[in-house]
Amino acid sequence: MILPIRKILCPTDFSDPSYDGLKAAVELARHINEDLGSETTAMELTTENLSAVLEKSDILINATSVGMTPDRDSSPVPAELLKSGLNVFDIVYNPVRTRLLREAASAGARTVGGVDMLAWQGALAFEKWTGRQAPVDLMRREVVKLLEKHED
Numbered sequence: 342m343i344l345p346i347r348k349i350l351c352p353t354d355f356s357d358p359s360y361d362g363l364k365a366a367v368e369l370a371r372h373i374n375e376d377l378g379s380e381t382t383a384m385e386l387t388t389e390n391l392s393a394v395l396e397k398s399d400i401l402i403n404a405t406s407v408g409m410t411p412d413r414d415s416s417p418v419p420a421e422l423l424k425s426g427l428n429v430f431d432i433v434y435n436p437v438r439t440r441l442l443r444e445a446a447s448a449g450a451r452t453v454g455g456v457d458m459l460a461w462q463g464a465l466a467f468e469k470w471t472g473r474q475a476p477v478d479l480m481r482r483e484v485v486k487l488l489e490k491h492e493d
Contacts (some may be wrong), residue, residue, distance in 0.1 A: 418441055428452075
């Protein structure tokens with residue numbers, strides 16, 4: 342099932358001042374609308390905008406590096422905005438359980454972490470390079486073992 346993207350929230354405090362994240366998000370929304378015939382809009386990532394969007398959302402995807410080691414105590418979403426019934430995906434894989442995922446689970450949300458995405462990316466690369474089926478479960482277990490070994 343393909344779910345429509347309704348809102349793209351974009352942080353504007355990038356370390357590269359020449360990068361206009363909101364402009365890029367607006368362009369992404371335009372492409373989504375053209376390709377999928379949806380009504381996607383881009384908004385600046387503020388607590389107010391995030392709160393309004395999450396009230397009506399079933400899915401939240403963190404596609405930023407916020408919360409990744411060494412900044413593991415950060416979360417892109419205030420805990421009080423997370424709710425039961427929300428499905429939270431975090432592309433961050435280090436740490437394995439980010440602050441966002443921990444707080445979402447505490448709020449009753451279902452969570453999926455970045456380790457799965459990392460393992461599947463590795464599996465697809467393995468299959469392309471070798472022409473053999475990748476041992477995805479083994480790859481996921483090994484990456485988790487390695488990451489957890491280096492956590493505090």
